[in-house]
Amino acid sequence: MGVLETRSLTKRYGTGAVAALDDLTVDVGTGVTGLVGANGAGKSTLIKILLGLLPPTSGEARVLDHDIRTEGEAIRTVVGYMPEHDCLPPDMRAIDFVVHMGQVSGLPAAAARERAADVLRHVGLAEERYRLMGGYSTGMKQRAKLAQALVHDPRLVMLDEPTNGLDPAARDDMLALVRRIGHDFGIPVLVTSHLLGELERISDHVVVLDSGRLLRSEATSAFLGDTGVVLVEVLGDPDADGTDAQTRMGQALAARGVTCRPRGGLIEVDPPDVRPEGAAAARDALRDLVRDTAADLGVGLVRVQPQTGRLEDVFRDGGAR
Template sequence: MSASLVATEALTMTYAGGVTALADLTVDVRSGVTGLVGANGAGKSTLLKILLGLLEPTSGSVHVLGLDARGEGPAIRERVGYMPEHDCLPPDVSATEFCVHLGRMSGLPTTAARERTADVLRHVGLYEERYRPMGGYSTGMKQRVKLAQALVHDPDLVLLDEPTNGLDPAGRDDMLDLIRRIGSDFGISAVVTSHLLGELERTCDAVVVIDGGRLLRQSSTADVTAETPVVAVEVDGDPSPLAARLAEAGVEVEARGRLLHVDVADPAAYDVVRDACAELGLGLVRMERQRHRMVEVFSS
């Protein structure tokens, strides 16, 4: 099993005035793409600042890449890339100048910084626009520059704070695809924060769900979205007679518009559905196994 990239134990952060942002948080993040999910104000950004050594926690332990974030913040920031949530790009500077500058600040020689900048700007789809001042960039392009600068110094881990913030649906899909490819193209693991459950559900290998600064769940995405004992049944006519026939046969069924959600905990239910459709002269369009959705973590 891979070593921990991020490990916290009983991590607590209470601000002046008694506001608790994190409470007794214990997590263990491994390689891959990990989603840090929670509503706005759940403590996600506070946790990232603590991981970078920019904020001192009230109590508990926190290690990043084996380094203690309480006293080794500079060493952590040498090996970790950070994409902030808010716009922070100088408008009169090109993407190339910006990324080269940050690469050199991270210790890369000038030639290496320029080569690495070309690589990451190509990865994020800005290679043709790399010499334009960033003040003329769209929101999507600015988000891509922020991702590129987080990758330019070849970190072992990147922390991405709400990377799809302000993007339209197509832009969000493009950004999520870029994040998925960070591992395959560069071999870099990522922690991604979001308040949109569906994004992390299809992007991340694992999820850490926090609410009010407390851990609700940590597991692989596959575990969270495991199959349920329910199939969605669609037929080519009115499903009401089929629903009635299944109920008469003792099969639990729930009508949801044109779909019937049928309990198949007993595999014999599949045969009942098939036979009932044949008897009623209904064409069976599809039977699709349903999966748990990440939103259920918050409603359970």
């Protein structure tokens, strides 16, 4: 039994033909799992269904071995949830709010106060915990929301767009916190984002949704593996006709039968079309060809490096794998 699982989960609103979730079957295990998709892909709908707050139209799901249809209260007791939108009472201090949320989750008053102090310190609000949250910055509000999701020592944490509205530095800090929760504290995390690069950095597993449908569910390393494409960068003066070094290098490689194209200041070279057992030797031969071509042209070879995959590629190729 994994942390959570869905089977043919579908959610339709009214009589419309468009489904917010469409026949979704996915399993989520330990570590940090990124739930990625554009706005409207069904991420928030899925979380609300998993929390037992929204009934599915059809299909099944279990969270920590609890049925979402009949055990919603039990799920919410053991799951920490950080909503996307601002939901903090502006006239409350963070310490009082987090203590209250701990008590709502079943902690005695003394234990709730002790836990609240601990988690507020963990999320970086130790000095500001006695301030009214109405005066908090966006980053501080996000940290307070994270603290209330952790106060009752949950067995699973669901974070809906935790970096929403944050500047780059605050975003990095939040992502580091999320990774610590999943790895240092050993609490499984399901985190949503429409910013693909964020989830590449912190997730062990990625689930990709598009218009309510599952595109891919796989270890992050599988998304980011070597694509076989090679990126080449050269440096040199233009020739007498004014043609720059990159263009000359690309033309020379094409003349030698290499499929390539410009990509910004680089040359993107396609892998040789060979059988899998010969791929390694073919890649070595391609690198030798690139080196020799640069030497023949008299240009400096700055780098020859493999291009790894990106989550963006999943949307570009429709998730085919």
